[in-house]
Amino acid sequence: MTSVVYDGTYEGWLTAVFDIYEYKLDDVVFAKGEQAAAFLFGTRHEVTTEDRKAKRVLKGLQQRLSSTALKNINLTFLSEIDYSEDIMLRFVRYAFSSGVNVEQDLANRLVWEVWEAARRVRKEAHRMEAFVRFKLTKDDLYDPLYYAVIEPQCDVLPLISDHFKNRYADQRWLIYDLKRKYGIYYDLEMLNTVEVQFSDKLGSAQIKAELCDEREEHFQNLWCRYFGAVNIEARKNLRLQMKHMPKRYWKYLTEKMPDYHRS
Numbered sequence: 001m002t003s004v005v006y007d008g009t010y011e012g013w014l015t016a017v018f019d020i021y022e023y024k025l026d027d028v029v030f031a032k033g034e035q036a037a038a039f040l041f042g043t044r045h046e047v048t049t050e051d052r053k054a055k056r057v058l059k060g061l062q063q064r065l066s067s068t069a070l071k072n073i074n075l076t077f078l079s080e081i082d083y084s085e086d087i088m089l090r091f092v093r094y095a096f097s098s099g100v101n102v103e104q105d106l107a108n109r110l111v112w113e114v115w116e117a118a119r120r121v122r123k124e125a126h127r128m129e130a131f132v133r134f135k136l137t138k139d140d141l142y143d144p145l146y147y148a149v150i151e152p153q154c155d156v157l158p159l160i161s162d163h164f165k166n167r168y169a170d171q172r173w174l175i176y177d178l179k180r181k182y183g184i185y186y187d188l189e190m191l192n193t194v195e196v197q198f199s200d201k202l203g204s205a206q207i208k209a210e211l212c213d214e215r216e217e218h219f220q221n222l223w224c225r226y227f228g229a230v231n232i233e234a235r236k237n238l239r240l241q242m243k244h245m246p247k248r249y250w251k252y253l254t255e256k257m258p259d260y261h262r263s
Contacts, residue, residue, distance in 0.1 A: 001027045007049050008032040010077050013085055014054035016047045017092060030085035056129040057092075064095050069103035074116035078155045087113045109141035129163050131245070133254050134173060146173040149252055157184050161191050 002025050004013035013030070020028060025045060061070055076088050091114045095102050105111045134146035146168075152158075157177050161184045169184070176183035176196060185194045190191065245253075 001029060003031050003044045004028050004047060005031050005033060005044060009049060010074060011051065012049040013077060013088070014057045015049045016085075017057050017089060018050075019045065019047055020089070028089070030089075030190060046071060061092065061095065064098075064101060066101070066104055069095075070113075072103075072114050072118035075121040076114050078158065079117040079121045081117055081120070084117065087117065109177040121154045121156065121159070123153045124152050125159040125250070127158050128152055128160050131231060131249050131253060132160075132164070132175060134168075134251060143172065146171060146172070148175045149178050151248075151252070152177065153181045155180060161186075165191055179228035187193070207254055222232045 001229045004016050004020065004025065006016045019025070023045065028045075060069070061073070073088055073091065076084055076091075081087075087110075091110045094108070102108070102111060104114060128150055132148045132150060134148045137145045137147055147224065155177070157175065157180075161175070164173065164184075165186055170188070171183075172187055174183050174194070174196075175187045182193060182195050185192045
């Protein structure tokens with residue numbers, strides 16, 4: 001068995017695929033840099049990310065797959081499901097070895113696993129576009145900054161950043177992924193990837209008091225009152241609500257925080 005160690009980026013994974021074919025590596029297992037020490041047996045292949053190699057792999061796939069199928073491979077990478085890199089590699093090998101386009105062969109497990117992982121990421125990204133709640137920080141009154149914290153199951157920040165850039169083009173904002181310890185910051189001109197050392201207790205009253213503008217509590221109370229006013233108690237269906245708004249999102253939803261802390 002060969003441990004293929006790469007830097008954890010999509011470009012690094014594509015470079016790893018190039019090396020696997022170039023060095024004719026067969027029985028491989030992927031490992032990110034920090035995980036490599038866990039593999040004590042077998043040989044080890046270090047991957048140096050190279051744009052040239054990544055583009056060679058992409059060009060080969062473009063000749064065999066549609067843009068949608070190529071996107072699905074990238075989404076599978078963002079899904080962070082178990083063995084996602086291996087699933088992607090098996091699919092790529094199937095695509096390269098077949099003389100026809102294989103992306104519609106959903107009866108094949110290799111194709112189905114990539115399609116299903118991509119569907120999961122798209123669903124999570126769609127939910128994040130709906131469930132992000134910005135809060136006003138104690139920043140410059142004339143140049144305010146709004147922040148939001150998320151913990152999605154998949155790494156969806158790269159997918160939702162353009163949505164919020166277009167929707168909130170006239171204000172500075174930061175969406176921070178607490179699980180992956182990075183965020184997307186919009187400065188009224190460009191989107192930037194940033195790393196911020198936020199506490200894991202970011203939702204606590206103490207941290208809110210340190211970060212939020214004094215007017216923010218008033219705005220949140222207004223939103224909760226509105227949410228309560230439009231809610232029709234007689235038609236309340238908690239099971240349906242939790243189907244469309246799973247409870248794992250509640251702690252960052254202003255209108256659901258009272259319910260979250262009661263449970």
